[in-house]
Amino acid sequence: MRQAIERMEYHRYTAVPLVDPDGRYVGTITEGDLLWKMKNTPDLTFENTEKISLKDVPLRIENEPVRIEAKIDNLLNLAITQNFIPVVDDEGVFIGIIRRREIIEYFSRQLLAKNGSC
Incomplete structure (x- = not known):
């Protein structure tokens, strides 16, 4: 958990995709997920977040992935509710x-x- 917090801070990300050991997309973790885990875990401090695995952090948002051949219309529909779309x-x-x-x-x-503007 600590590495995730530090990397998100360094790169200024508010959410990042998670992959399993085989490289498969398994979900998206957000700053909020990390904060809620800290709030709801008694005695958890920033210093001991290194003891918490990301698999133990509940994910609040489900970013639906698309396959590589997805059409742009499908992306638009997902972008209404997702900041990014995993591929x-x-x-x-x-x-x-x-x-x-x-x-x-x-x-x-x-x-x-379409409107003839540049």
């Missing part, structure tokens, strides 16, 4: 993420092109 291959192995911002930028470019 997996046919085996469920995590490939990366698509951020909400990237989806909005894509549709913005499409709209501008």
Whole structure:
């Protein structure tokens, strides 16, 4: 848990995807998940968070992943409720993420092109 907190702080992430030892996407952990775990665990301090495994931290948000061949319309629907969308291959192995911002930028470019603006 401590490494997750420190890495999220260093990279300024508020949420990160989690993968199992085989590289399969298993969920998303957020700052809130870590804070709730600290609040709800008696005697847990920042110093001893290294003793807590991430598998013991309940996840509040379920970011639905998409397969690599997902259509942009599916991404738009997911982006309404997810800040990022995990992408997996046919085996469920995590490939990366698509951020909400990237989806909005894509549709913005499409709209501008359709309207004849640059």
